[in-house]
Amino acid sequence: MKEEREHQNILVTKDLAIGYKQSKKDTLCLLSDINLTIRKGEMVCLLGPNGAGKSTLMRTIAGIQSPLDGCTLVEGIPIRDRNFKEIAQLLSIVLTERINVGNLTVYHIVSLGRHPYTSWMGKLSDADNEKIKWALEQVGLLHYANHYINQLSDGERQRVMIAKALAQDTPLIMLDEPTAHLDLPNRVEIMRLLHRLARETNKAILMSTHELDLALQAADLIWLMARNQPVKVGAPEDLVLNGSIEDTFQNKSFNFDRKTGNFIMNYQKKQTIQLLGNDVMGFWTQRALSREGYQVTCEQVGDCCVKLIEETMKWEIHQNGSVTCCNSIQELIACLKETLHTN
Structure with missing residues (x-):
């Protein structure tokens, strides 16, 4: 079974160390002891914040940049010391540039x-x-x-x-941010295309990307890089559930929502408001209220409550016994500003 799995391996890095030689004696090592594998028919997305070393890892795997230590093998053939023609028969590269x-x-x-x-x-x-x-x-x-x-x-x-x-x-196709200059429909289409090609051609596909939401949906595996930390490898869902995605992209400006797989911006909260209603209408209403700085809860707080009337797609503001009806979220926000400011 182990031999069969190894036979399926297209890309293997062995004790790879990446970085730069600053002089004959000094080197800057970004990451060492990198042991990664991509198998036939797999699509792997390389994710991480800027400065984590993604581009350096991609260049080193492709043989464009020499490793500080270790080696990269494609179908068991070492990339290092191969000429350009030999490398071009082992891996192909799609770059970001237009x-x-x-x-x-x-x-x-x-x-x-x-x-x-x-x-x-x-x-x-x-x-x-x-x-x-x-x-x-x-x-x-x-x-x-x-x-x-x-x-x-x-x-x-x-x-x-x-x-x-x-x-x-080539058995391995590498892509450097292939969706960088594209609008949303084309970004989705490229990711779907790459996912299908990995399945149908049985080639290994490795791509670096900042499209976390699409990578979570399309990738078979994710390589997650962070500064001075080992590369975390796993199915997208595993990396979400164990908190790796959240830890890697931790920032005061936003939170990662494990339930939806989206980043949620943090806004300065000015007031707590009760929201009654759920489902799609409730989700988008809560998002709009959060953007305006309201702390949204389903519990009764204060004297102001927003109630969703899903049958007629309307919003009611209940405050001090009075009811104000709104026909859109835009109108709801305007009414809340006026009502709460007045009070």
Whole structure:
């Protein structure tokens, strides 16, 4: 069983130490004794606050930066001391930077993924062309093959770069914040695409990201980095339940809500107010009241209460025997400001 699991390993780091050589004698070690594994068909998200060493770890794994100690293996082959062509047949990289090569077609860009396998003349074989078409099909862009890259949206451009990585046909695909320049629908689509590709192609996918909410939904495993602490590894749900996510991103400005997987901003509380009602309407009402600085509770406090009338989608403010009806949360907030200020 152990041998079978090891056979499934695509990426393994052994006693890896990452950092920088400041001089011939001095080194700055960010983290040491890093032992991590990614198996076939797994999508792993690397998360952590700025300055934790995520980019350094990604560069070291990719062979762009030399480790201070230890080694990285892809399918059992050490990355260190391999030439660029050999590394390019083991792992492919999708970077954060936007693509500005407007005079190249989508097909041309994706074909660059076959470069590690072509002769010095760069001529594509029939097998190369089939692989390029397959990669474009996987990301849903085959019909854009002859379009110029500057005719595509940011989300489509990112899919082109993912197709290029697929055409490179490496067991490991690494992505550095692939959703950084995208709007919400495209961020979701890229994460869904990567999750599907890991399953269907059986490739290992490692991506660094700041999209915690999407990573919690899409990743099979999360590598959680914090300054001067060992990398925490686990299923997203385990890292939420054991408090690791909360501890790693601890900040006075917000709290991590384990129930929803969201960060909740901390606002200066000015008054406690009772809210009667729950479900969706209650959730959004409580969020709006919290943003305005109210401490929301279901217990009776003071002489002011907000009651939700879910059947008619209305809000009632009960205070000192009087009732004020509001037709929206915006109106509710305005009425509360006026009512409580007057009193």
